[in-house]
Amino acid sequence: MSNSTPATIEDVARIAEVSIATVSRAIHMPEKVANSTRLKVNQAIAITGYTTNAMARSLRLGRSNMILVVAPDIGDPNFSNILVGLENEARAHGYGILIGHTQNDAQRGLEYLKFLNSNQAAGLILFTGILPFGHQTMTARLPPSVGVFEPVFNGGIPYVGVDDTEGARKAVDLLLAEGHRKIAFIGDSRTRLAYTRRRMGYDAGLDAAGVPPDLRIVLEGDGTIESGRHAVEQLFMRDTLPTAFMCVNDQTAIGVMVGLGARGYDIPGDFSVTGFDDVPQAVFISPPLTTIRQPRTAIGKQAMALLLELLSDGRPTETEILLRPDLVVRNSVSAPSRNWSKR
Amino acid sequence: MSNSTPATIEDVARIAEVSIATVSRAIHMPEKVANSTRLKVNQAIAITGYTTNAMARSLRLGRSNMILVVAPDIGDPNFSNILVGLENEARAHGYGILIGHTQNDAQRGLEYLKFLNSNQAAGLILFTGILPFGHQTMTARLPPSVGVFEPVFNGGIPYVGVDDTEGARKAVDLLLAEGHRKIAFIGDSRTRLAYTRRRMGYDAGLDAAGVPPDLRIVLEGDGTIESGRHAVEQLFMRDTLPTAFMCVNDQTAIGVMVGLGARGYDIPGDFSVTGFDDVPQAVFISPPLTTIRQPRTAIGKQAMALLLELLSDGRPTETEILLRPDLVVRNSVSAPSRNWSKR
């Protein structure tokens, strides 16, 4: 029963007294095999503890049943829930998923490219707008692929995300509705296109409200807690301060809140702050952060569904699927303090 | 050059005008082949863009060059850095790593067991003390395996972690040195053995200091932020309060701090708090958390090194590798407030 080497299809065939072809059919095309023999085969499988050797199967079929998910940073609080959506959908269709972790290192990216080139994955999910394959990026031949969160340069790769511009617009509209005019945008135009789109939502909102350009303050960060904190320091060195901080993501917002807290200011009493993403921590910090929720599990599910479609049909029906980002109001926003009205 | 089907070893052989055996040797045992032919082969490889088909190779060799890392929760802030250590070490030895994500769901665990049984991974790294294979756990035949953080039940699986008891001892000794006597332990004896060991450190420290049992307060949580917050609520319903909270991990400590903050208390003015793990957030919350650092990257590196050793030798040289946990002092601990001396 538990021999040293795992049972093969031949062991099963011998015990069931049929040919290996019949065993294979009993497993993968049960309707093609007589009830009586299917029963025998199943018993033999139970006896031997047989599981099909995925190497051999993939070799023969020319494709694996694994999907590679490549992300620059697994620790990103956005990652985990997306993954749940991806996994569930994949599993429901007989695929497994593997996670690759590049840390924005081209060398690592190349490892995964090799992995793909050796046919070890049937498809690819990309968590970054940039193909992480260094100088080979242009010539890389990829399996069917889908991006998450933002379009992948290079073109031809459909993606699933959220309407970032609209989400940002919801945040800025809330601040405007509360009476803010001088709203700082703590952004990041370098790392992700999604972030640039959020900036566009900020501008569009202020344009629509007729806020003149000289009341706009835009700072560059890199989307980390640290950069949010740094942005606050920079602003306090200038002579004008905003009444609200609209942050490109929650991490930045948390940094801003920590920075303001360290200077003794109250949120939302002295300053309002908004984030984007609704990461799990957003509800735990104090005050709980008003932010824009991304339907992460749904994004994961859709992305995988799209990839599976590609895998069977070959042609994507859609090149871009955008889900709706929702405003979630907590306690980090209020009307601007009158203390600051002079500004 | 970029045909529809990827180049095989045979294409390379034809172009280099040698046999496929020579190509294989040129790749894997270069010293066994003449310089001139090795050159021809390399050129042919460059022309065809050949990469060896991992399926076929693994099938032939009977082992893959992938290592499966199974974790209950990828979002765990401890996970990411361990992974870096694991990855670097694996990569340096020609192995790739794949990440499996069980979410404590036996069904998912079984998927990975199947994956292992079909020889798709040469080794296994386990992030939980419990084999996540449901009812098949006892009969599961596993490849060489190493645990991370805590021993794996079932036995026979070596592990790499930190001396949890000693780490906890450092935390409690700090609190005692500051003058605390009434120290609550917010623990979790159910989910991880490591947590039970931390409790042992707490008891040992108090024993050594001669703190009588009736001054000890132990609450059960589950290691989440929420459970830390809940513990605070529970304690305020009792008549006696501690002067310090020693928490089984940082998440719990953050919850405790949020709970105390919500009630208007100052840390460390009114209460001291310690954590364990030194997760990345520990430095960002206010006040920054005094905690015990786990050398995560080193743990990952060692765990992978141990697994690779197992893979080649078959026998583990050590069954347990414990690294030293360090106290990192920040701002969440001070001497007990005199307001509370009545208690």
Add this chain to the structure above:
DNA sequence: GCACCTTATGTAAACCTTTACATACATCGT
């Protein structure tokens, strides 16, 4: 009772590697 179709199973090739063994040739010591 026979030609024909359907259904169930078996045979063997193919997927792409690696490697034991065989072969061919060159080198060396005597």
Add this chain to the structure above:
DNA sequence: ACGATGTATGTAAAGGTTTACATAAGGTGC
């Protein structure tokens, strides 16, 4: 000059699976 030794390469089998094709048996319509 010849057997022994060593080096470089080729031939072919094996690894476990899927599936096109072949075969056999049973059923149908006449």
